[in-house]
Amino acid sequence: MSEKLKDTLNNANKYVADNRLKVGIKPTFHLTGEIGWINDPNGFSFYKNKYHLFYQHNPYDVQFGDIYWGHATSDDMVSWKYEDIALAPDKEYDINGCFSGTAIVDNEKLVIMYTGFCNPDKDDISKSTQVQCIAVGDGKYFEKFENNPVIDKSNLPENCSEIDFRDPKIWVNDGVYYSLIANRASDGLGQLLLYKSTNLSEWEFVCVLLKNNGDFGKMWECPDLFMIEDKYVLIISPQEVVAKGDMFQNEHGTMYFIGDFNYDTFEFTYSDFNEIDFGLEFYAPQTLKTDDGRTILVAWCQSWGETIHHKVNGYSGIMTIPRELTIKNNKLYQYPVRELNDYRSNEVIYTNAIINGTEKLENVNGNIFDMELNIKNVDASFFEVRFLEDGESYVNIKVDFELNTVTFSRENNKFKGKNNTRTIHLKNTESIKMRILLDLYTFELFINDGEYATSYSVYAEDTAKDITFISDDKVKCDVSKWDISKR
Numbered sequence: 079m080s081e082k083l084k085d086t087l088n089n090a091n092k093y094v095a096d097n098r099l100k101v102g103i104k105p106t107f108h109l110t111g112e113i114g115w116i117n118d119p120n121g122f123s124f125y126k127n128k129y130h131l132f133y134q135h136n137p138y139d140v141q142f143g144d145i146y147w148g149h150a151t152s153d154d155m156v157s158w159k160y161e162d163i164a165l166a167p168d169k170e171y172d173i174n175g176c177f178s179g180t181a182i183v184d185n186e187k188l189v190i191m192y193t194g195f196c197n198p199d200k201d202d203i204s205k206s207t208q209v210q211c212i213a214v215g216d217g218k219y220f221e222k223f224e225n226n227p228v229i230d231k232s233n234l235p236e237n238c239s240e241i242d243f244r245d246p247k248i249w250v251n252d253g254v255y256y257s258l259i260a261n262r263a264s265d266g267l268g269q270l271l272l273y274k275s276t277n278l279s280e281w282e283f284v285c286v287l288l289k290n291n292g293d294f295g296k297m298w299e300c301p302d303l304f305m306i307e308d309k310y311v312l313i314i315s316p317q318e319v320v321a322k323g324d325m326f327q328n329e330h331g332t333m334y335f336i337g338d339f340n341y342d343t344f345e346f347t348y349s350d351f352n353e354i355d356f357g358l359e360f361y362a363p364q365t366l367k368t369d370d371g372r373t374i375l376v377a378w379c380q381s382w383g384e385t386i387h388h389k390v391n392g393y394s395g396i397m398t399i400p401r402e403l404t405i406k407n408n409k410l411y412q413y414p415v416r417e418l419n420d421y422r423s424n425e426v427i428y429t430n431a432i433i434n435g436t437e438k439l440e441n442v443n444g445n446i447f448d449m450e451l452n453i454k455n456v457d458a459s460f461f462e463v464r465f466l467e468d469g470e471s472y473v474n475i476k477v478d479f480e481l482n483t484v485t486f487s488r489e490n491n492k493f494k495g496k497n498n499t500r501t502i503h504l505k506n507t508e509s510i511k512m513r514i515l516l517d518l519y520t521f522e523l524f525i526n527d528g529e530y531a532t533s534y535s536v537y538a539e540d541t542a543k544d545i546t547f548i549s550d551d552k553v554k555c556d557v558s559k560w561d562i563s564k565r
């Protein structure tokens with residue numbers, strides 16, 4: 079490792095060590111950076127019997143800056159241990175950031191492919207470059223390849239931007255390495271470029287795997303391509319999207335395509351697509367395959383633009399709970415990793431509780447919990463649950479049985495973003511299942527066993543813990559609630 083890289087890493091790790099005790103209250107089962115800023119999950123992998131989750135990280139500030147790769151490891155994707163910072167910007171090609179990328183296990187090493195960002199003139203982004211780089215490590219220390227960057231403008235086809243060229247997804251198939259990289263075409267729209275290599279150093283452009291036809295925002299970021307059973311799933315994070323019905327209510331969203339990928343023709347065809355998460359904060363997801371065959375997805379539970387970035391506690395940015403992915407009826411279902419159930423305690427159960435008017439249920443309160451609701455309408459036109467109440471402020475979920483909608487709102491919350499409500503239309507709401515994870519500042523709602531997943535930032539006073547159930551007539555509700563505590 080070069081002396082400069084050693085120094086840059088040591089300085090950052092020392093800064094984290096010196097300041098980690100200044101950080102305020104943290105979520106219990108959602109990962110944040112140790113201090114400072116985080117955005118996208120990176121290099122999500124299973125290596126030497128541990129899950130590894132890296133992330134875009136500015137340790138020195140609670141806002142974006144020159145980006146490092148923070149690093150955490152886990153046995154179960156719920157409790158995370160911070161490791162030393164894994165990658166630091168130190169070379170000309172990545173001096174302003176080691177941007178997002180992915181990892182594979184190869185020859186007993188963890189191989190990272192990331193984007194090097196160089197921005198010599200902060201007032202003129204057109205002079206910046208994005209190139210693809212490799213770093214190889216033992217799960218703790220990573221060496222950048224001598225011949226980095228391994229992909230730069232010299233292997234970009236015509237009409238492809240050098241400025242918007244990032245977030246490689248690397249994988250191996252039949253002894254060949256592949257990399258799928260987000261790029262902006264000269265018409266300003268996103269596209270995914272596929273490369274291949276036999277040695278990680280020399281990469282050959284294969285094709286444009288998919289190009290934005292203008293229907294899905296502008297630039298695309300953070301591609302991932304993986305299989306669930308016999309289907310290929312491609313995910314992207316499109317920017318500057320325009321809302322279409324329930325879809326794309328956020329300026330920067332995420333979406334999936336379900337289809338087929340052919341290694342002979344390098345064609346990706348899809349039959350179905352949709353938004354991944356129907357909340358207000360969710361971006362740049364990545365997946366891994368577990369040893370027992372599950373596909374797990376994790377995302378940054380925030381986004382660029384209008385999202386709330388809470389900075390008072392000395393850190394900014396939270397990951398979603400890792401989610402198990404399945405496909406049912408050509409739709410992507412998401413549900414919290416089953417390992418979370420091992421953290422449940424203090425069970426409170428109500429069977430067929432009748433809600434009619436405004437009700438509180440004994441022992442159903444808190445701001446760190448896992449809750450399941452089975453809601454059956456009898457005579458009501460709406461059913462509402464308020465969370466994080468403190469007399470002045472709350473967030474709520476409201477089911478409108480006449481319109482068949484579920485709406486989340488933080489309009490009545492002390493902390494708001496630009497966009498504070500989101501509504502989903504369901505086929506039927508007469509009977510509806512919800513699972514709610516609340517972990518101080520992160521609120522995740524899964525509807526009907528994961529048919530819809532929605533994530534939100536919900537900053538509130540740490541004392542705001544009341545929960546109230548409201549309806550305008552009879553609703554039957556089973557409530558199961560567990561505290562989630564650290565182990």
Ligand code: FRU
Binds near residue numbers: 177299
């Ligand atoms: C997505 C993203 C990536 C980029 C990274 C920089 O959130 O914009 O495209 O690599 O963040 O931190």
